[in-house]
Amino acid sequence: MTEPLSFELSRPAVTPPRLPDADLPGPAPADVLPPEMLRSRPPDLPRLSEPEIMRHYSRLASLNYSISENFYPLGSCTMKYNPVLNEQAAALPGFAGLHPYQDEDTIQGALELMWRLERALCAVVGVERVTLQPAAGAHGEWTALRMIAAYHDSRQENRTEVLVPDSAHGTNPASAALSGFKVVEVKSGSDGRISLADLESKLSRQTAALMLTNPNTLGLFEREILDIAEMVHATGAMLYYDGANLNAFMGICRPGDMGFDAVHMNLHKTFTTPHGGGGPGAGPVGVKAELVPFLPAPTVERQNGHLTLDYKRPQSIGRVRSFYGNFGMLVRAYTYILAMGGDGLSQASRDAVLSANYLRNLVEADLEMPHKGPCMHEFVASAHNLTSANGVRALDIAKALLDRQFYAPTVYFPLVVPEAIMVEPTETESKATLDSFAAAIKEIVAQAKTDPEVLHAEPRSTPVGRLDEVAAARKINAYLVGQAEDPILRWKAPSDTA
Amino acid sequence: MLETIGVRSIDDLLVDIPQSLRLESLQLPDGLSEFETIAQVKALADRNRVYADRLTFRGGGVYRRFIPAAVAAVTSKPEFYTAYTPYQAEASQGTLQAIFEYQTLIAELTAMDISNASLYDGATAVAEAAMMAYVHTGRNEVLVAGYVHPEYVQVLRAFGEGRGIKVRRGDQPNKKTAAVIFQQPDFLGLLVDAPALTRAAHDAGALAIACVDPINLAILAPPGEYGADIAVGEGQQLGLAPSLGGPHVGFIACRRDLVRKLPGRLVGTAHDAEGRRGFVLALAAREQHIRREKATSNICTNHSLCALAAAVYLTYMGPEGLRHVADVGFKRAHNLAERLADMPGWELAFPERQFVNEFAVRVPRSSSVVKKLARKGILGGLDVSRWFRELRGVLTFTCTEVNDAKALDQLVEALAS
Secondary structure (H helix, E strand, C coil): CCCCCHHHHCCCCCCCCCCCCCCCCCCCHHHHCCHHHECCCCCCCCCCCHHHHHHHHHHHHHCECCCCCCCCCECCCCCCCCCHHHHHHHCCHHHHCCCCCCCHHHEHHHHHHHHHHHHHHHHHHCCCEEECCCCCHHHHHHHHHHHHHHHHHHCCCCCCEEEEECCCCCHHHHHHHHCCCEEEEECECCCCCECHHHHHHHCCCCEEEEEECCCCCCCCCCCCHHHHHHHHHHCCCEEEECHHHHHHCCCCCCHHHHCCCEEECCCCCCCCCCCCCCCCCCCCEEECHHHHHHCCCCEEEEECCEEEEECCCCCCCCCCCCCCCCHHHHHHHHHHHHHHHHHHHHHHHHHHHHHHHHHHHHHCCCCECCCCCCCCCCEEEECHHHHHHHCCCHHHHHHHHHCCCCCCCEECCCCCCCCEEEECCCCCCCHHHHHHHHHHHHHHHHHHHHCHHHHHCCCCCCCCCCECHHHHHHHHHHHHCCCCCCCCCCCCCHHHHC | CHHHHCCCCHHHHHCCCCHHHCCCCCCCCECCCHHHHHHHHHHHHHCECCCCHHHECCCCCCCCCCCCHHHHHHHCCHHHHCCCCCCCHHHEHHHHHHHHHHHHHHHHHHCCCEECCCECCHHHHHHHHHHHHHHHHCCCEEEECCCCCHHHHHHHHHHHHHHCCEEEECCCCCCCEEEEEEEECCCCCECCCHHHHHHHHHHCCCEEEEEECCCHHHCECCCCCCCCCEEEEECCCCCCCCHHHCCCCEEEEECHHHHHHCCCCCEEEEEECCCCEEEEECCHHHCHHHHHHHCCCCCCCCCHHHHHHHHHHHHHHHHHHHHHHHHHHHHHHHHHHHHHHCCCCCEECCCCCCECCEEEEECCCHHHHHHHHHHCCCECCEEHHHCCHHHCCEEEEECCCCCCHHHHHHHHHHHHC
């Protein structure tokens, strides 16, 4: 089942939408502007009637898998149910209708919400202040590293290296490099946790920070976190927390207490703002007192119940996004926190850990577990044995799950586990869902042993089968080097590509 | 569940966490019912003042526009807004195809070869474009020409600092210049000589980065027509509510030979074994999850749902609809500019310069003017001296299709009273 592109559905005869006229005397662009300033040819946008548009997008919607329909076992992505109340809150005219350059006196409610959200996030992760400006997790990572760089600069220390574990998210080394640091990799030990010996050998007066997530990307709690923090701080470096795994321990423990100096959070993971098919998210960053002077400006300040935006921050790293961040996502996250409360957030994390361990236990009989449990909110299995014995790869299992009405787990990450299958069930899935997911894994693994060829041809029930990305890449390359005219990365009228 | 795992309580699963780190509870109030929650949130919303669309004449990067009902009807479909990033192509064809359509729409609008799948906002789009130029030319200075949105420049500076890119103001590029960045129309609404700036950039071996307004591209020559190398901008006007500045969407499009340096995701077509056309994330080898510290951008999550809104908006408007709203804004803004310039003591701040639907006027006692309008329920001009000291007493006003003829009369009357 496929759907034509809007451009292919376009009909020249469609009447344009009825729109207000100017109703005032005034010039047309061609009366005033020199011809070279004017567009020579109108953009080739499709022409569709409203019913055609609604049907087109409804059909496209039906080609999507979503959390509103079923389970996403996506490790490190925390795909929880998105409460519908959040959407209602963000759409309130008192929020959605605000211009960012209204006077502060007219946006007191919005600023109060931001201030309260900041206080709540501080309470959850154990820090002094939080900036709500970053638009996504990677943006938050980079913002935190800029603050750490500014901190070292303010002390006239020239620290050029950031340590990143080999199991880290790809955004960690990328964010560090883009903040001007040299990335130094720290190895994991055989137990899946960071190797203290390797860390020791790589820490130096050059080290600006260690980036860590805890529990790590294998779903394991770094038991020696307090020792790690001491080692890092002893060299004068900072400890940065990648908040991708925050859902593991809300109300159980806090990165601030573990010794982390900067913490980013993904509101679109832990605090249920929807993923939107790849954003918008929000990636606030929390910091301890020593980093507060470097926060992006403006910050939200509250005095005697009156809220202001503080732009006078001489040591600030500046501005990382226009206006005040993804405000609509902040409203959603605040609504979630208010509904859940401290008790509900704590229970959510406890249930997430329970779900992960339960599911881990169920699939342990079928998939290899390279690391000993218990796990926290997620676990990493490996299809390595099936690959060597039956030629069935993690990717095959992922695709076979799509045929069984489940989304695929995160595969081939973390890089330290061969044929990795990373599963994060979250607290919003029922036992029945987890049971049926485990049953699907069992069925797939059994098939891998008896009839592996069938799995290579899956998925079959999805709107399209496995897409040939290699052939696509070859065609794109031909276009990019000027050997072909079909760009592949956009639609072109057939006559244009002939 | 505990029994299956073989433990007695959830606490038995938390044994790896040192006791000294364990919390009793969070210092937050207990949870609320849905009814109480929304009542509290609504109470905060009610403490804000919302100006009527038709009486909003303030722009500065965020504009009131007519938003077709179809936009929210599509973006509020849970199949779209609760879907994950489309890494599993077979289960994400809806999102992937919508992004592919968005990429094509942006490429058409800007007359550039290829657009990416979206960025966070206009400001980060400018910064990412500067990074492309830095990588492409191997030079580390970028030149900001004219009144580019001050917050975009601030973000550019913050990005540049980590990457070793120097940001200078001016329009005379030299051998060290990686790119000339200009905004068309600029932050004050003024039209710049985009072709001349582009030529100057190219003569110095630099790239030309055009930051453009997507609606006014229905009227104005698009970056592709005057040979700019990268087109960027803020897509808020394409169907997104002001929402105190976000979430909106940044767009970026470029020439064919720069595509490998484009940041963020790209969607392309591919085929399955049966020959059916589908859509996949393409050229992923440029991205952070593959290249790690060698990546030239760290962007992962972008603004897909906002890009979807933009796609629905542009499809609803079609070429004629888009041109119509652009023309209405043009006509009304020129009408208003003439009437405001006639007010005693008021004058156009740049009478020799052309504009589209936003313009700058120099007025006596600007802050009392703005306050007076607010008392009448009008969100009046933006005081730009906050960012540019030389523009003391200058306010910018904007008009779109939502500011009807009566609203303009109301504004002029309020000022005269």
